[in-house]
Amino acid sequence: MVDSKQRRWRLFREPEAQSLADTRDPLPLFPWPLAALASGVAAALAGWLVMAGISLVAWSQALTMPLSEVFGFATGSWLLANGLPLTGDGYSITIVPLGISGLSVILCRWSSRYAARQAQLARPGMNRMNAAWRVAVLTALGYLVVVALLAITSGQLEAIGSGLTGGSLIAVVGASWGCAAFFQLFTSQVPPWLIRLGRGIKAGAAVLALSAAVALAVAVILGGERVEALEAGLELDQWGSVTWGFTVLAYLPNALAWVLSWMLGAGFSVGTGSLVTLSGVQLGMLPDLPMLGILPAPGVTPAAMLCWMGVGVVAGLAAGTVVTFPRPLPQLWLSGLVSVGSGLLLAGIVLVLAWASRGDLGVLRLTGMGPQLAELALVAPALIALSSAIAGLAFGLRGGDAALVVADQPPGLDSVAGSVDEG
Numbered sequence: 001m002v003d004s005k006q007r008r009w010r011l012f013r014e015p016e017a018q019s020l021a022d023t024r025d026p027l028p029l030f031p032w033p034l035a036a037l038a039s040g041v042a043a044a045l046a047g048w049l050v051m052a053g054i055s056l057v058a059w060s061q062a063l064t065m066p067l068s069e070v071f072g073f074a075t076g077s078w079l080l081a082n083g084l085p086l087t088g089d090g091y092s093i094t095i096v097p098l099g100i101s102g103l104s105v106i107l108c109r110w111s112s113r114y115a116a117r118q119a120q121l122a123r124p125g126m127n128r129m130n131a132a133w134r135v136a137v138l139t140a141l142g143y144l145v146v147v148a149l150l151a152i153t154s155g156q157l158e159a160i161g162s163g164l165t166g167g168s169l170i171a172v173v174g175a176s177w178g179c180a181a182f183f184q185l186f187t188s189q190v191p192p193w194l195i196r197l198g199r200g201i202k203a204g205a206a207v208l209a210l211s212a213a214v215a216l217a218v219a220v221i222l223g224g225e226r227v228e229a230l231e232a233g234l235e236l237d238q239w240g241s242v243t244w245g246f247t248v249l250a251y252l253p254n255a256l257a258w259v260l261s262w263m264l265g266a267g268f269s270v271g272t273g274s275l276v277t278l279s280g281v282q283l284g285m286l287p288d289l290p291m292l293g294i295l296p297a298p299g300v301t302p303a304a305m306l307c308w309m310g311v312g313v314v315a316g317l318a319a320g321t322v323v324t325f326p327r328p329l330p331q332l333w334l335s336g337l338v339s340v341g342s343g344l345l346l347a348g349i350v351l352v353l354a355w356a357s358r359g360d361l362g363v364l365r366l367t368g369m370g371p372q373l374a375e376l377a378l379v380a381p382a383l384i385a386l387s388s389a390i391a392g393l394a395f396g397l398r399g400g401d402a403a404l405v406v407a408d409q410p411p412g413l414d415s416v417a418g419s420v421d422e423g
Contacts, residue, residue: 036119044146260371268369320389338394
């Protein structure tokens, strides 16, 4: 009798125990420090494989080239995206393809999330902030190991410092982004004013990016015939066109940064003796690159072109408006300070992108190409930060008036005061 009761009890309890076992978190596949290092290595190798694949596509139309040179060019191109110069017989390219750099940031973000998951499974009670920075540092270290090894094997030991600097920036940004998103550091214990600051920067950046894309599209449409003529001169076949299209995509962020510098009034240089600004265009001797076919004709431009500088004003107004949306911050000084901060940080981002997009496309005349940093450093903060401050203070004053209305309400009108405060 007792045995039958025990059997029935076991039959009743076993399904519950089985369900509890099914909901238990799985064990980590690897020790989390090893997973973090491996994730950085995997992100670097994935970026290199992309460049190797594109190089093999181009090599399929020129099989006389040794395969070792193809992989050497792929390695040099990937290292160029990390800040090392791409050198060869009579040329030296230092313009970083920001499209490949951005892809590497995304790869580091994806891989760091897997490593963060392993850390969470291994040590569930670990502080989220400590786990995030540890995983991010180890992921960046694994990425830099690949950068250093490829730089040494390709004979660029003298320039390894610039590669480690650029690689560190890429890996740290990508890994920190992935870990912070995984551990939800963006939404935990963040003061409201800091959230408003981030929203303002995003709004202003969206305005700048969209405006730069529109201006670049207009330039491509207006210079379409010149671009087609230059492309026809290259006599590219089908696979050559694919390779050239990939090159254009790799340097598309650079082109957007140059256009943005032009819209803000600073302009950009396309080599010695060539300068493109809103007030005028001066072009020297340029190579027959299709991308350069979108440049405007030399000469003095109409004064109406200065209206493009309004893009910076609109971006600042958007940043300051979003900072005070849906209702202003409680203190007027805080609203103004956060609005100015969003404008200054946005201008700083513009300057960093402009600096990263500069470089050389040769050793003679095509040097120092890119935005005019000194002029941009003067114009961008003045346009963006001042506009964001005006918008923030204007909406902050609106919030202060609403608070005064609430304070002046006579007793017994609590519901009306509440409705005014919510508005």
